[in-house]
Amino acid sequence: MSQEERIHLKIPGSTSNLGPGFDSIGLAIDRYLHVQLEPSSDWSFHYIEFDETFPAGKENMIYQAIEYIEEKYGNGRYAKPHTVTMESELPLERGLGSSAAAIVAAVEIADYAMELGLSLDEKVHIATEFEGHADNVAASLYGGLVIASGIRELGTISNTVENLEMIALIPSHKLKTTDSRSVLPNVLPHQEAVEASSIANVFVAAALQNNWDLAGKLMKYDRFHEPYRKNLVPDLAYVRNYATQHGAFGVALSGAGPTLIVFTGVGTSQQLRLKMEEAFPMYRCEVLLPALSGVERSNRAFQINS
Numbered sequence: 001m002s003q004e005e006r007i008h009l010k011i012p013g014s015t016s017n018l019g020p021g022f023d024s025i026g027l028a029i030d031r032y033l034h035v036q037l038e039p040s041s042d043w044s045f046h047y048i049e050f051d052e053t054f055p056a057g058k059e060n061m062i063y064q065a066i067e068y069i070e071e072k073y074g075n076g077r078y079a080k081p082h083t084v085t086m087e088s089e090l091p092l093e094r095g096l097g098s099s100a101a102a103i104v105a106a107v108e109i110a111d112y113a114m115e116l117g118l119s120l121d122e123k124v125h126i127a128t129e130f131e132g133h134a135d136n137v138a139a140s141l142y143g144g145l146v147i148a149s150g151i152r153e154l155g156t157i158s159n160t161v162e163n164l165e166m167i168a169l170i171p172s173h174k175l176k177t178t179d180s181r182s183v184l185p186n187v188l189p190h191q192e193a194v195e196a197s198s199i200a201n202v203f204v205a206a207a208l209q210n211n212w213d214l215a216g217k218l219m220k221y222d223r224f225h226e227p228y229r230k231n232l233v234p235d236l237a238y239v240r241n242y243a244t245q246h247g248a249f250g251v252a253l254s255g256a257g258p259t260l261i262v263f264t265g266v267g268t269s270q271q272l273r274l275k276m277e278e279a280f281p282m283y284r285c286e287v288l289l290p291a292l293s294g295v296e297r298s299n300r301a302f303q304i305n306s
Contacts, residue, residue: 007112008298009035011104012291013090014097014139015166015261018207019219019226019252020200025207026097026139026146027161028291029168031089033101037109040083048087065106065130070114073126079113093174095255100136103127104295112297120294125152136255143294145207161290162210165269167262167276168254169239169283175232180256183228196223216250216263226253233257235280242279246272261288 012028045060047053054060058067062084070079086105090098107127111118118126120141127137134150138158148156188196199221206215220240230236233253239260240251249263260283264272269287277285 005039006299007037008300009033009037009105009108010296010298011035011101011108011140012097012143012294013101014136015095015168015252015254015259015288016097016135016139017222017225017252017255018203018215018261018263019250020196020203020222020224021135021147021207022200022222022224023133024135024147024149025204026135026137026148028139028143028146028294029096029166030289030291031096032291033086033088033090033098033105035105035109036085037082037112038085040081043081044083046083046085048085050086050088050092052092062102062106062109065103066110066113068130069107069110069126073110073116073118074114077114077116079110082109082113084109091170091259093176094170095175095253095257095259096168096170097136097140097255099177100127100131101140103130104137104140106130108295108297121152121155124148124156125150139294141294143291145290147204147208157208159208160292163266164210164212164249164290165264165266166288166290167243167248167264167269167273168286168288169235169260169262169276169280170286171258171283173258175256175258177256180229180232183232184225185228188223192223199223212249212263212265216244216248219250219252219263222252229253229257233260236260239276239280243272243276246275248272 011033013031014026016026124138128134128150134148138146138148142158145159203218243262254261
């Protein structure tokens with residue numbers, strides 16, 4: 001097989017919501033899903049060192065997504081079969097965008113295998129159909145900070161992130177997104193919705209200006225999801241108080257949880273991580289940086305941490 005026939009996708013994970021930006025704000029992180037495509041006579045899917053087992057054939061979720069894209073967007077084109085090999089730096093069901101990265105992989109594979117020539121906004125729209133909300137998939141596709149609705153004609157706002165580092169507090173237990181969403185209310189009273197939106201609006205403005213000091217303060221005033229999820233992630237308040245007392249901008253539940261993200265200034269994350277490890281030994285604490293680029297497609301050989 002020639003090198004040109006082998007395709008490597010490098011897809012960043014993401015943290016989303018960042019407090020008040022529920023279901024519309026995402027931030028790409030420097031942890032990746034690596035995918036290698038090799039031409040084959042039939043589709044097959046292989047996972048390297050995943051902590052769960054997934055179907056290897058056409059019952060695989062990624063193939064089913066490819067088939068859906070083929071039927072709805074292929075315009076008579078058929079996806080050429082490939083052997084798909086994946087290795088991930090993203091823990092599953094921890095709120096760091098592992099499922100969104102897999103969906104983005106499916107969209108990228110379909111785009112490549114059918115030569116669709118999809119734009120980034122088209123990819124966001126298609127990926128949102130599977131994910132249900134645009135924040136994580138848009139972050140994985142664009143990189144940096146994104147504000148996205150998933151509505152095709154509205155597009156996505158992307159912004160380069162500056163002056164920010166993060167510490168992820170990752171627990172050993174998982175939390176399914178469906179379980180985390182089940183505690184959310186179906187409606188909010190009008191006045192509460194207005195207050196929640198005003199907080200979110202100022203947060204977006206601060207984040208787009210890379211004013212993370214203000215954005216971090218606004219994280220604790222979310223009205224859309226964290227107040228309803230606090231019983232599922234009882235350490236959030238303790239982590240927030242401790243981290244901000246030690247110089248962090250703010251703390252937010254990462255996506256649907258259970259991972260907590262501490263937002264801090266450039267050059268401060270390593271020292272703060274040591275303090276967080278000492279104070280919260282039940283978590284694995286990892287320094288994260290914003291991923292400034294979205295999904296990358298290349299012909300280089302499959303290699304994690306590349």
